[in-house]
Structures are given as structure tokens and as C-alpha cells.
Amino acid sequence: MSAGMNKLAPSNHGSGVRGDTMRRRSSMFEGRFGRMFRNLPPAAWPEDALHALGDAMLASPEATDTTPPLPKASPETDAILQDDEENSGISAGYTYLGQFIDHDITFDPASSLQQQNDPDGLVDFRTPRLDLDSVYGGGPDDQPYMYDGKRFRLGRPLLELDQPSPRRDLPRYDDPEVPSRAKRALIGDPRNDENVIVSQLHATVLQFHNRLADLNPGLAFAEVQQLVRWHYQWIVVNDFLVRICGEEVVDEILPYRQAARPAWEKEPRLRFYRPRYDAFMPIEFSAAAYRFGHSMVRPIYRLNTELHGGDNPLLATPDEIERGLQGRFFIFAGVQTRGLNGFGAFPQQWAIDWSLYFDIDGSGGRGGTRRVQPAYKIDTSLVNPLGFLPEFSKTVPASPPLTVDQLQAKPVDPERNPANLAARNLLRGMAMELPSGQAVADAMGVPCVPDEQLFIGKAIVDELTKSPKLVDIDPSFAGSAPLWYYVLAEAQHEWLARATGPGGKGDAEPVRLGAVGRRIVAETLIGLLAADGRSYLRQNPNWQPVIAGQPIRTMGSLLKFASG
Numbered sequence: 001m002s003a004g005m006n007k008l009a010p011s012n013h014g015s016g017v018r019g020d021t022m023r024r025r026s027s028m029f030e031g032r033f034g035r036m037f038r039n040l041p042p043a044a045w046p047e048d049a050l051h052a053l054g055d056a057m058l059a060s061p062e063a064t065d066t067t068p069p070l071p072k073a074s075p076e077t078d079a080i081l082q083d084d085e086e087n088s089g090i091s092a093g094y095t096y097l098g099q100f101i102d103h104d105i106t107f108d109p110a111s112s113l114q115q116q117n118d119p120d121g122l123v124d125f126r127t128p129r130l131d132l133d134s135v136y137g138g139g140p141d142d143q144p145y146m147y148d149g150k151r152f153r154l155g156r157p158l159l160e161l162d163q164p165s166p167r168r169d170l171p172r173y174d175d176p177e178v179p180s181r182a183k184r185a186l187i188g189d190p191r192n193d194e195n196v197i198v199s200q201l202h203a204t205v206l207q208f209h210n211r212l213a214d215l216n217p218g219l220a221f222a223e224v225q226q227l228v229r230w231h232y233q234w235i236v237v238n239d240f241l242v243r244i245c246g247e248e249v250v251d252e253i254l255p256y257r258q259a260a261r262p263a264w265e266k267e268p269r270l271r272f273y274r275p276r277y278d279a280f281m282p283i284e285f286s287a288a289a290y291r292f293g294h295s296m297v298r299p300i301y302r303l304n305t306e307l308h309g310g311d312n313p314l315l316a317t318p319d320e321i322e323r324g325l326q327g328r329f330f331i332f333a334g335v336q337t338r339g340l341n342g343f344g345a346f347p348q349q350w351a352i353d354w355s356l357y358f359d360i361d362g363s364g365g366r367g368g369t370r371r372v373q374p375a376y377k378i379d380t381s382l383v384n385p386l387g388f389l390p391e392f393s394k395t396v397p398a399s400p401p402l403t404v405d406q407l408q409a410k411p412v413d414p415e416r417n418p419a420n421l422a423a424r425n426l427l428r429g430m431a432m433e434l435p436s437g438q439a440v441a442d443a444m445g446v447p448c449v450p451d452e453q454l455f456i457g458k459a460i461v462d463e464l465t466k467s468p469k470l471v472d473i474d475p476s477f478a479g480s481a482p483l484w485y486y487v488l489a490e491a492q493h494e495w496l497a498r499a500t501g502p503g504g505k506g507d508a509e510p511v512r513l514g515a516v517g518r519r520i521v522a523e524t525l526i527g528l529l530a531a532d533g534r535s536y537l538r539q540n541p542n543w544q545p546v547i548a549g550q551p552i553r554t555m556g557s558l559l560k561f562a563s564g
Contacts, residue, residue, distance in 0.1 A: 034282060040435035054424075057381060059384050084458075088505075095293055098290075161349045168203050197301065198342075215548065268526050281524075296378060300331070307350070334407050358555055377495070380489050430482070436483065438479060454470040464492065465496075
């Protein structure tokens, strides 16, 4: 590895250098990174070993989605088809809700990927609270260009091909004389424009605020903002965490969370996240455990059911139909028009139908093109497009017919800036001097996953135990797995035991975080709420999300209400 590896350029993925153009918003804008397990020694491996592990975790190119071809029937009667790599317990929208949450609570523009940093000296240029400052920015007084009175300004209306849609683009700055600024999103956090899906999720949250403002004209801006925050916080706990970590651990931490009880009975029971003074962002969470969502990314997505083409949205070619590409797009692609890459205006026909990402009005029970797309399983495999992150790769103009080679974006400077997200995560974890996964398991008092059961590959019953083992990559991994990898491997290890045990559903068994991962993730998010004197947990722990008699209990119901 060259000496230049210690001089990495800023990036958005796989490192702590993201959004370095952001400015401070208020005197209370920043928090601190810290450690949840301060007494554990850092783990270290040869950098070549981490690069080899990152390469091994990257799946082969997906010329098409691996879902079997959809039957040629009407959308109402199509069968529900499940790919073995899909997680039947978590729909695809939660991948991007997780990304949205991450951008709300962590933002570090000062540290480098492979440069060692003291977490106590790092500043989180986000309030360590679930307060949607990534959406609200500095508010109407500080950033008036984002607002129209008590409401947010919205971008252009979007279409589902040529059909009307309630979706809106983000508001964008348009300066044809300064191309570098053209079509830049005017939002609280530019990272929420890094792909089409999270971009439209942010825009729908803006619509949710506006609808609450319209329904409550007598409320001041701050009161509407509090309502939006509390709905979001409630969903993070009772929808997102329950799906990702499991109901049992959330109930262990938050007893009586669904029951009306005195506040002292609902006090969170935090075992490992215990700030002495002010809330902080655990580096074990931000640099390892919470990056579980990278394994949930699908290679290809359907935005809406009206888009039937590929390079031409109106008409799919025979090749695209044969390969299952009609109306679907890769999360990232070497050909810009076939990827959902962000940071700029995207085609107006690309309005998202949220019922394809969350269960809305029973869409979770549909099949065919109208089905809810599941997330991929939480496992030790990342889809191939995550091997060429857009900010470190270059795209090429479309040249039909689309080839696998065209889909592979070419790294710009792989030696200084690896484009493989898995490798970046692993190198970042070592630079931050994280302990090994086994050390954290021991500190928690939970059984370690044995080396012979730490596999690298997809969580598929008939394939996983035939996959390479971590120790096959390098002997330095014996008894010492990188924490991010261990969180993923632990999830698939526990899943395999359930899937093949009595009553197991095989590959249809849902995959959730394991003992170490779920504790770090659930305790951090709930702990941040408990430390925030303005959160619903502190101000009204029995509060329920109901608007005009309509319960808003899932992210799907919030998005539906926002679009009403």
C-alpha cells in the first residue's frame, strides 16, 4: 500500500468526511463522538487483509436482478416471488429511512479515512439528537430560502412516466452560468440528495411538515416542527428499531413503551450507552454497527409501475425485457442514465411510488410489479454496485445495448480512494481504533460467534456454510473480527440457526441484527432520545402519533398522510 493512502480526499461514503460544505447553524449545533466501550483495546490488521476482506464481501456483477422473471399476468393476479437474497421481514424503504436517520444524527467533516483519530476530539456537526436538523437546517430565520412562511418550499412536481403523482423533487438552485452549482438541492443536508430514493424521502418529509402546517394554521412554526419531530421519533423507536433489532430488545430497553404508564416506569434501561454529562455519538455505532444498512441495499429498484422502458422510459428493448431491466434501475451504475445516482436533478418521470417501498394499504401482500420490494438480507455480502461508489468512479454515456462492463463504473484513483464501500468501512474502523467484534461480545457478556462459523457471503441456507470463512482471508482475523464485519456475520449466524431450526422458514426467515449489533443500535438511538429534553420520551412518554383521528404508526402511514 502506498504512502498516499494516508492522504484521502473528502468523501460521502465509507468515511467520516462527508458534506464538508455545511456551515454551522447555531450555538448548540455540535456534539461529541465518544466510545461506548472505552476500556477495550483497539484491534488492528494488515491493510492488505482488510482490502482482501472488502473484495471478498463484494458480490459478483448483477447483469439483472436475481429475482425470477415476473409472470406475464395482470398486476392484480401476479404471484409473489421471493429472491433468496431478499429479507422478507424488512422492506426496501427501511434501508433509506436508516440512511435518512444517519444523516440526521452524524456529520463529521474533519476526520480522514485511514488517519487515526481520537473520537473524543472529533466534533459531530449534527446535534446528537433525533431532531431533524438535516431537514430544518437553521430554520426560517437562518436559511429563509428553504421556507415560504411556516411551510417549506418544494421542488418541481414529478410524474410516474406521464401520470400525475403527489411526489415533488427537492427545491434546487439553478444557475446556468455556474454549472458546478446548477441543480444543487437547497436542503439542510446535501447528503440527502446522494441518491434518488433518499432524495424523494426527504422531499416527502417536507410535504409532511407542510400538511401539518396547513391542518393547524393556528400553530407557530416551532409547534409544527415539534409535531413533525415527535412523529418521526416515535416511528424510529416503534417501527424502525422494532423491524431492525426485534421487538424483544426494544421492550427490554423501553419497558411499557406501548402502554400508558408513569414516566418513572418507562425510563429507558440502558446498559452500555451511558453518557456522564451530555449525549455523545458512540464511534462503535457510527463507524461500525449502524453501517449494517449497507448490506441491505438492493442492486436494482423499481421506482413506479408506469415506467416500462430502460434507456428509453417509454419502450423497453427486447434485450432489457429479457434481462428483467425494463422499468428498473441500478442503485449506482457506470452508465449515469441507468443508475439512481444523486446530486442533481433527475428525470421528471422518476416519481417514487412509496407503496413499492413500504407496506401501504396492504401493498405488502401484492405480487408482480406492484409488490413491495424487500431489502436485501443483513449479511456479509454487499451488492456489486457498492464496489464503485459514484464519488470515486467515473460514468460513461449510454451506448445500447447495455453491457455488464458498462455497468461497472471505473475507479478514478483506487490507490488513494478505494471505491469499494466494504473496504472503506473496514479501513475506517481500524483508523478509529475500534475493538474487535469478539471483544465487544465479551464485554456485553454474550457468546462470541466461533471462527469456524464466521462466513463471508450471502445469507442463503444452502450456500452460506459452503462460503469462505473469515480466517481463510488472513490469519490475523483469528479470534479478532472487525466490528462492522462481525455485526453482519452475527446477524446471519443467528438467522441461520433460526432458519434451519424447529419451525424455521428457511430462506424466508427474516434477518435482524444479532446480540451485539442490536444492543449498540437500539441503545444509541433510544439513548439519544432519552438525553434530549425536547423529545417525546422526555416531554410526553405516553404520547401517541394520531392526526385528525388517523394513527401514524409506521413510516408507510406517514408517507401516505404526507401525500394526501
